[in-house]
Amino acid sequence: MMTSPLRSRRSALTFAVAALLLLGCQEAATAGKAGSGAKADFRLKTLEGKTLGPKDFPNQVVVIDFWATWCVPCHVQARILEPLHRDYKGKGVQFLAANVGEEPETVRKFVKEKPFPYPVLLDPEDEVSSSLGVLALPTLIVVDKKGKISYVHSGLADADTVRKAIKAAS
Numbered sequence: 749m750m751t752s753p754l755r756s757r758r759s760a761l762t763f764a765v766a767a768l769l770l771l772g773c774q775e776a777a778t779a780g781k782a783g784s785g786a787k788a789d790f791r792l793k794t795l796e797g798k799t800l801g802p803k804d805f806p807n808q809v810v811v812i813d814f815w816a817t818w819c820v821p822c823h824v825q826a827r828i829l830e831p832l833h834r835d836y837k838g839k840g841v842q843f844l845a846a847n848v849g850e851e852p853e854t855v856r857k858f859v860k861e862k863p864f865p866y867p868v869l870l871d872p873e874d875e876v877s878s879s880l881g882v883l884a885l886p887t888l889i890v891v892d893k894k895g896k897i898s899y900v901h902s903g904l905a906d907a908d909t910v911r912k913a914i915k916a917a918s
Contacts (some may be wrong), residue, residue: 786899788812788891790876792846792869795850795856800867802891805842807915810891811910812844814871814882817858821904825886826864828907832914833865840893844869848877848885892917 788810789865791801802810813829815822826845833843843866847855852870859868869875880889883902890913899913 785896787819788897792871795868807893809841809914812889814846814848814877814887816848816885819885822886825904846871851875890917
């Protein structure tokens with residue numbers, strides 16, 4: 749029995765998406781070069797042209813979501829983080845969205861349609877994400893109140909997991 753070209757392509761695409769999701773959902777104990785306990789002292793430009801990073805929020809926990817506009821799981825992660833951002837607002841927790849590898853105009857157009865309630869940072873050349881060992885998107889990095897990386901998670905992280913990471917970093 750012969751398989752139609754459309755069915756073959758659909759099966760291959762389904763397999764590829766499943767493989768990417770499985771690879772992306774692997775929790776990392778450390779983030780490559782800058783694992784748990786490493787200092788998170790980077791700063792990046794925001795969409796508004798300011799320079800911002802974890803060290804601009806001393807004595808606060810900082811949750812950084814590394815993402816891209818083309819990454820569907822990244823869109824899901826952003827929606828998971830939105831209510832958490834509201835819950836932690838004014839409670840010593842800062843959220844940042846760090847776009848990886850895209851031109852500012854691409855990010856600007858995306859954010860205009862799907863705004864973030866917290867600052868969007870730009871890493872167009874993958875310099876910071878590479879230095880932190882971000883290998884998959886989305887990747888969450890939680891920085892403790894002393895400015896050290898306390899948690900790294902590649903792939904989707906549910907709200908309870910993020911809450912536990914924030915509590916551990918407090």
